[in-house]
Amino acid sequence: MSASEESPHSGAGERITDAEHAVMEVLWDRPRQTAAEVCEDVCAARGWSLATVKTLLSRLVQKGALAAEPDGRRFLYTPLIAREAYVGGESRRLVDRLFGGSAASLVAHLAESEALTEDDLAEIEALLKELRA
Amino acid sequence: MSASEESPHSGAGERITDAEHAVMEVLWDRPRQTAAEVCEDVCAARGWSLATVKTLLSRLVQKGALAAEPDGRRFLYTPLIAREAYVGGESRRLVDRLFGGSAASLVAHLAESEALTEDDLAEIEALLKELRA
DNA sequence: GCTTGATGATTACACCTGTAGTCATGGCGA
DNA sequence: TCGCCATGACTACAGGTGTAATCATCAAGC
Structure with missing residues (x-):
């Protein structure tokens, strides 16, 4: 197989976990949302609190999977990987x-x-x- | 899809992890092997020690994914899930x-x-x- | 200006996973 | 018989993951 697997998927190196993936889906569906907006979409479905979503967003930004564009006091999050x-x-x-x-x-x-x-x-x-x- | 997803995979409830999966593959390939035999098949490839294989085997038995058939002092391990x-x-x-x-x-x-x-x-x-x- | 609410950052913590060391035990060769 | 080796059980521990509380800060209203 010779799977070098070193290729960057459009900038993201780290692995996206299951919980993180749920957040990504929301943002793939509609980019440039705030944490609160993302929460509106997933918190109910997964039984999460806003805090949880914020953590996941942070981790995704760290991993390079999301961009956080400042918008006043908050951020608008947008997927960096397709x-x-x-x-x-x-x-x-x-x-x-x-x-x-x-x-x-x-x-x-x-x-x-x-x-x-x-x-x-x-x-x-x-x-x-x-x-x- | 109405995925109830409660169906038993032939007795195994818990999720099999990646490392465990490697062990399962060996036993699917040839059932009724001892820990040492399994190790011969995977330790080199994955850089594991025998101890690691033993841990994985134990966890798989716990999870109901493997049967441990006593054979003198040791066990012969056999997949319980297809x-x-x-x-x-x-x-x-x-x-x-x-x-x-x-x-x-x-x-x-x-x-x-x-x-x-x-x-x-x-x-x-x-x-x-x-x-x- | 001071309080308050929104918001990201920091910290927390339990559980899972990968990886392995140590212990107890029992069979076997010397 | 006695110690050694094989072997499973138990223990360990760092890092990842799910989930969240708390903290610091800033904008806006009183």
Whole structure:
């Protein structure tokens, strides 16, 4: 595999954890939000307090995953890494770990374990057609 | 998706960590091995000591992921959860977290990010044909 | 000016994880 | 028989993670 894995995903080196990921999703959906705004989106769903969100935001800024743009007394947070990059990285990690790096094996597994609905199959087929075209 | 996600993976409730997973792989490959034997397979690759492997084995037994069958003074360890179940669970977790539960989205992402080689595509196509047949 | 509320920074803390050392015990060779 | 080695159990400990309280500070209102 020769996975050097030293490439910066658009500036972020450190690993984004699960809780942090929830915060990222909110900001990917709509960038430039304050801590309070982010909290409005996730605190209820995850049972968090505003303090928790602030901690996560800080850690994400530290990790270089978020930019904190000063706006008066507070900050507007914006993702520095693209969702694409993150999703891609995580997917690759899974494929490497569990399927020996073969994405096709993943698909095969999903198919065989019936994780794919008829609609999924159709969608994938269409996608493949497009790709091979 | 209505993911109740309470389904037992053949008896294992707790989450298997990364280091533990490496041990599981060895035992999935060949069950009923002693700690020393497992170590022969992973210690070199991961730079572990035998002690580390023993700890991981213990934790896995605790978690219900391994059975420890007494064999004289030592134990022979054997997976209690099928690799299929583990891989399936992990895959589903990823799909749920990053692709809103849509496996097709995952495939689409892999395809678009060029994580799929021409061979992969061919393989998947063949697979689909088989499934739809 | 002084209080108050909003807000980021700092600190806290328990649990998990990776990694390993030490201990107790029992079989086996000398 | 006696000490040694193999082996699992127990203990350890640093760093990461989830979750949050507290602190310092500043803007705005009284």
